[in-house]
Amino acid sequence: MLDRPATSFQAIExxxxxxxxxxxxxxxxxxxxxxxxxxPRPMEILARHFGLQKNRIATVHQVHGDSIWxxxxxxxxxxxxxxxEADAMITNRAGLxxxxxxxxCLPILIWDEVKKVVAAVHAGWRGSLNAIASKTVLTMRxxxxxxxxxxxxxxxPAIGPCCYEVNGPVLKPLRERFEYWSEVVTEKxxxxxxxxxxxxNVRQLMASGVSAEAxxxxxxxxxxxPERFYSYRRDGDSSGGMIxxxxxxA
Numbered sequence: 001m002l003d004r005p006a007t008s009f010q011a012i013e014x015x016x017x018x019x020x021x022x023x024x025x026x027x028x029x030x031x032x033x034x035x036x037x038x039x040p041r042p043m044e045i046l047a048r049h050f051g052l053q054k055n056r057i058a059t060v061h062q063v064h065g066d067s068i069w070x071x072x073x074x075x076x077x078x079x080x081x082x083x084x085e086a087d088a089m090i091t092n093r094a095g096l097x098x099x100x101x102x103x104x105c106l107p108i109l110i111w112d113e114v115k116k117v118v119a120a121v122h123a124g125w126r127g128s129l130n131a132i133a134s135k136t137v138l139t140m141r142x143x144x145x146x147x148x149x150x151x152x153x154x155x156x157p158a159i160g161p162c163c164y165e166v167n168g169p170v171l172k173p174l175r176e177r178f179e180y181w182s183e184v185v186t187e188k189x190x191x192x193x194x195x196x197x198x199x200x201n202v203r204q205l206m207a208s209g210v211s212a213e214a215x216x217x218x219x220x221x222x223x224x225x226p227e228r229f230y231s232y233r234r235d236g237d238s239s240g241g242m243i244x245x246x247x248x249x250a
Contacts, residue, residue: 009154009218014049015039018228020218022109022154031118033109035156035218035244036102038230042243043099050097050247057245058098060086062122066130070143071096088121088136092144094249103230104164104222106197107156107244108133112146118246123201125170129177133201137208148209153216156244157229160221161186161196164233170195178203 009020017039021032037046047054060069061083071079071091079096089098098120100107105124111117119136121127140146166185171193174181184200185193198217206212222229222242232239 009035009216015045017042017045020156020220022216031111031113031246031248033111033154033244033246035107035109035154036220036229036242037244038240038242046097046099046243046245050245052095052097052247056096058089058091058096059101060084060089062087062101064124064126066127066132066135068132068136068139070139071098072143087123087127088119088132088139090117090119090136090140090143092117092248095247097245097247099243099245101241101243102156102158102222103232103235103239103241104159106158106201107242108136108201109154109156109244109246110136110140111152111246111248112140112144112150113152114150115140115144115146116248117144117146118248120244120246123197125166125195125197128197128200128204129170129173131177131204134204134208137205137210149211151210152214153205153210155198155201155215155217157218157220157222157242158197159223159231159233160219161194161199163221163223164195164197165192166195167192174200 012021019037020035058079067086068088069086073093100120100122108121110119184196187193222231223234230240
């Protein structure tokens with residue numbers, strides 16, 4: 001089990017572009033986690049920041065589902081090949097950064113210092129209703145033997161409950177699937193409510209066995225801060241995507 005508090009977010013600039021980081025360089029093995037990197041060619045910028053070649057950055061074609069791509073160092077040959085459809089990745093391969101792209105949805109990065117495994121999760125409302133964060137934790141256990149009690153989790157910038165208004169197609173299944181739904185929704189009385197997407201995922205992670213003390217939430221709302229973050233709900237199709245990624249051994 002964890003015997004010390006979770007690490008803290010640090011605001012950084014990478015080649016003039018803002019991001020936040022959870023530094024783990026003093027850990028064994030060392031790992032690095034960056035959230036909310038935007039700008040031109042962010043994958044190239046992230047690769048240089050991690051000290052990696054661009055082909056050591058793995059991505060997926062995100063489809064707002066709950067599919068998980070497991071990249072096992074003992075089996076997978078070329079994770080830099082054609083993109084797979086998935087919304088989460090897990091790997092035990094050192095020197096390979098796994099990434100997700102967001103612009104209001106949650107970027108969730110997970111690491112297991114004991115089994116030397118990391119995960120990257122894209123959790124929008126659809127993925128959250130399907131408990132993709134919990135499923136990722138369970139897949140880390142089934143694929144690599146990870147104990148949820150040994151996991152650390154960072155939840156990056158995303159749209160906050162101050163701005164995330166949802167209606168029936170979200171609220172109805174939320175009420176049906178999660179008994180604690182009223183703790184993550186503020187109802188407005190008109191068939192709509194304000195959803196705490198980060199809070200929903202924190203509850204799911206805790207239900208999966210992750211310690212509350214091991215979960216760090218950035219808390220910055222993407223909608224509220226156009227100078228720092230992209231937001232699809234604010235900017236529509238003109239919005240870009242922010243990259244969040246994690247790597248072991250860089």
